[in-house]
Amino acid sequence: MTIAAEDKNGDSRQSSIDQAEVDRFSALAREWWNPTGKFKPLHKFNPVRLTYIRDQASLHFGRDARSSKPLQGLRVLDIGCGGGLLSEPMARMGAEVVGADASATNIEVAKIHAAQSGVSVDYRAVTAEQLAAEGETFDIILNMEVVEHVSDVNFFMTTCASMVRPGGLMFVATINRTLKAGALAIVGAEYVLRWLPKGTHQYEKLVRPEELQRPIEASGMNLIDRTGVFYSPLSDSWNLSRDMDVNYMVLAERPKAAAASRI
Amino acid sequence: MSQPHTRERFDIVVGGAGYVGLATAVAIKASAPELSVVVVDAAPENAWQRDERASAIAAAASRMLDHLGIWSALSEHAEPIRDMIVTDSRNGDEIRPVFLTFDGEVEPGEPFAHMVPNKELVKALRSRAKDLGVDVRQGLKITDAREDTDLGVRSVLLSDGETIAARLVVAADGLHSGLRAMAGIKTVSWKYGQSGIVTTVRHERPHNGRAEEHFLPAGPFAILPLKDNRSSLVWTERTEEADRLVAEDDFVFEAELERRFGHKLGTISLAGGRRAFPLGLTLARDFVVSRMALVGDAAHGIHPIAGQGLNLGFKDAAALAETVVEASRLGLDIGSVSVLERYQAWRRFDTFQMGVTTDVLNRLFSNDVTPLRMVRDVGLGLVDRMPKLKSFFIKQAAGLSGEGAPRLLRGQAI
Numbered sequence: 001m002t003i004a005a006e007d008k009n010g011d012s013r014q015s016s017i018d019q020a021e022v023d024r025f026s027a028l029a030r031e032w033w034n035p036t037g038k039f040k041p042l043h044k045f046n047p048v049r050l051t052y053i054r055d056q057a058s059l060h061f062g063r064d065a066r067s068s069k070p071l072q073g074l075r076v077l078d079i080g081c082g083g084g085l086l087s088e089p090m091a092r093m094g095a096e097v098v099g100a101d102a103s104a105t106n107i108e109v110a111k112i113h114a115a116q117s118g119v120s121v122d123y124r125a126v127t128a129e130q131l132a133a134e135g136e137t138f139d140i141i142l143n144m145e146v147v148e149h150v151s152d153v154n155f156f157m158t159t160c161a162s163m164v165r166p167g168g169l170m171f172v173a174t175i176n177r178t179l180k181a182g183a184l185a186i187v188g189a190e191y192v193l194r195w196l197p198k199g200t201h202q203y204e205k206l207v208r209p210e211e212l213q214r215p216i217e218a219s220g221m222n223l224i225d226r227t228g229v230f231y232s233p234l235s236d237s238w239n240l241s242r243d244m245d246v247n248y249m250v251l252a253e254r255p256k257a258a259a260a261s262r263i
Numbered sequence: 264m265s266q267p268h269t270r271e272r273f274d275i276v277v278g279g280a281g282y283v284g285l286a287t288a289v290a291i292k293a294s295a296p297e298l299s300v301v302v303v304d305a306a307p308e309n310a311w312q313r314d315e316r317a318s319a320i321a322a323a324a325s326r327m328l329d330h331l332g333i334w335s336a337l338s339e340h341a342e343p344i345r346d347m348i349v350t351d352s353r354n355g356d357e358i359r360p361v362f363l364t365f366d367g368e369v370e371p372g373e374p375f376a377h378m379v380p381n382k383e384l385v386k387a388l389r390s391r392a393k394d395l396g397v398d399v400r401q402g403l404k405i406t407d408a409r410e411d412t413d414l415g416v417r418s419v420l421l422s423d424g425e426t427i428a429a430r431l432v433v434a435a436d437g438l439h440s441g442l443r444a445m446a447g448i449k450t451v452s453w454k455y456g457q458s459g460i461v462t463t464v465r466h467e468r469p470h471n472g473r474a475e476e477h478f479l480p481a482g483p484f485a486i487l488p489l490k491d492n493r494s495s496l497v498w499t500e501r502t503e504e505a506d507r508l509v510a511e512d513d514f515v516f517e518a519e520l521e522r523r524f525g526h527k528l529g530t531i532s533l534a535g536g537r538r539a540f541p542l543g544l545t546l547a548r549d550f551v552v553s554r555m556a557l558v559g560d561a562a563h564g565i566h567p568i569a570g571q572g573l574n575l576g577f578k579d580a581a582a583l584a585e586t587v588v589e590a591s592r593l594g595l596d597i598g599s600v601s602v603l604e605r606y607q608a609w610r611r612f613d614t615f616q617m618g619v620t621t622d623v624l625n626r627l628f629s630n631d632v633t634p635l636r637m638v639r640d641v642g643l644g645l646v647d648r649m650p651k652l653k654s655f656f657i658k659q660a661a662g663l664s665g666e667g668a669p670r671l672l673r674g675q676a677i
Binding site for chain 1: 415
């Protein structure tokens with residue numbers, strides 16, 4: 001299942017991969033991007049998190065959020081990018097996006113879809129640690145629905161924070177470890193509504209806001225905003241909310257260092 | 264399958280260059296100039312200039328037109344409706360008891376509606392579309408509109424053999440929408456057995472901006488003020504009777520017209536052609552499918568009793584434009600069902616409500632049953648005595664009521 005595809009151009013790689021594999025990835029791409037399929041919850045969730053990211057980033061970097069390319073020229077890392085549901089919109093908003101995912105399959109799927117929709121995203125099958133080791137830095141790091149799946153939150157947050165440029169931002173979205181979250185996000189979403197496959201989330205791995213705050217602040221960044229995100233069954237949509245008991249997002253900023261050594 | 268024909272790509276293709284299709288294209292393009300928009304229409308070049316009908320444009324819709332830079336070109340052709348009376352009467356009644364009167368301003372100096380000739384509206388919209396860089400192509404019939412999931416487009420095949428691939432297809436091709444059928448969207452519909460005769464009359468004395476709706480036994484008879492001592496009529500009759508009247512000599516038609524119009528405005532004469540349109544209620548079961556959204560009559564055909572057809576269509580245009588522009592600014596796929604569902608949720612319930620309201624009104628008023636007549640007259644009389652309720656109805660008619668109106672209808676930018 002591992003794909004040997006290291007920085008070759010699309011065409012030569014296409015011809016070296018067998019057709020059955022390509023078909024399989026295309027089918028998976030269709031699945032990822034089908035708004036009424038298995039990933040429907042993510043599609044539903046996308047507008048609220050994209051709006052939050054765009055509005056906060058526009059405010060921070062002094063952009064017009066209503067323009068067609070508010071993120072023009074900003075270098076963005078989408079860590080745990082999956083099929084590219086966030087990476088593509090970010091790129092369309094003008095950002096220079098690196099989409100990273102530990103799963104080589106996801107990366108192939110994301111590449112196929114980006115080619116089909118004519119969006120340019122630099123997809124790489126790498127981990128955050130590998131990117132940090134390569135000395136990559138970014139204006140914005142997106143850490144969306146990832147931390148609840150990693151084994152060592154402290155280490156992961158510290159690694160990500162190390163790649164944020166001075167004056168840059170890091171967004172983290174996850175699920176709180178509360179009884180309410182256990183009831184709604186696990187029992188509700190996985191067992192009752194069947195939005196997500198059973199076993200998608202494990203209660204012990206959910207993350208409290210203070211557990212993000214500690215490594216973020218220890219890395220020299222400041223938390224500058226936090227918000228809850230709540231599902232409204234009546235309008236069948238997600239909205240920002242003050243209630244951070246279930247889904248929430250936090251935003252951290254790395255101060256423009258006094259001794260501004262822009263990397 | 265390889266054809267010598269070209270294949271163009273647009274972000275949005277609008278099928279139908281009526282006022283709703285054009286308004287949708289203009290509203291989107293004015294707010295998001297980076298989106299490429301083309302409008303294709305089956306009618307020959309300049310056919311729109313022969314439309315003799317006029318439409319009531321509610322205050323909300325004219326705020327939108329104003330915001331889009333169209334109202335200034337239109338205002339010289341627009342006759343404000345200054346007040347409105349409603350009567351319940353029989354043909355030939357010389358004295359028609361007035362049950363309901365409305366002073367027609369929603370804000371000081373802003374009438375709740377204007378009457379505008381359709382061709383002037385279409386002309387102004389076309390000219391604005393051109394200025395904004397929206398391509399409007401006439402004489403092209405859409406013969407197919409199939410989705411290509413992998414390319415993320417719907418491909419529209421045109422009668423000249425060309426194909427346009429678009430991320431979103433807007434079906435604005437009217438009551439018998441071909442695009443709706445191609446997408447496999449079913450409708451719920453029934454006929455009223457009534458037809459609306461539409462014509463224009465000239466009268467001796469000025470109407471002073473008064474609109475009148477007379478509930479005659481065969482159905483509503485509406486007189487709507489136009490410029491220069493003229494009025495637009497919507498005259499409801501049983502379908503067979505309407506067809507007979509339209510086919511009659513001018514002399515007979517005029518005589519029948521006079522019996523219903525009355526003599527308050529002096530001598531009347533016909534000032535245009537006449538046509539009868541069968542009336543019914545048609546609602547599309549879905550307003551959106553993947554890469555297609557229905558607007559205007561393609562989504563809903565309602566009874567003209569409340570003069571809301573155009574206004575519902577403009578609400579669709581404003582809501583779809585807002586949905587699409589906001590999604591586009593977030594970098595989302597504008598043709599995806601997850602984006603379009605917002606438009607559907609926004610419009611379908613409101614449309615259903617309006618469809619039911621007009622249906623009930625029509626059933627209540629299009630008859631000569633004495634007990635019903637008494638009930639409805641008491642009802643109208645009560646409304647007339649309750650200023651709060653009246654102002655509610657005026658706001659409703661002006662399209663200004665209700666939570667969450669699209670921003671353009673509030674005169675604001677998307």
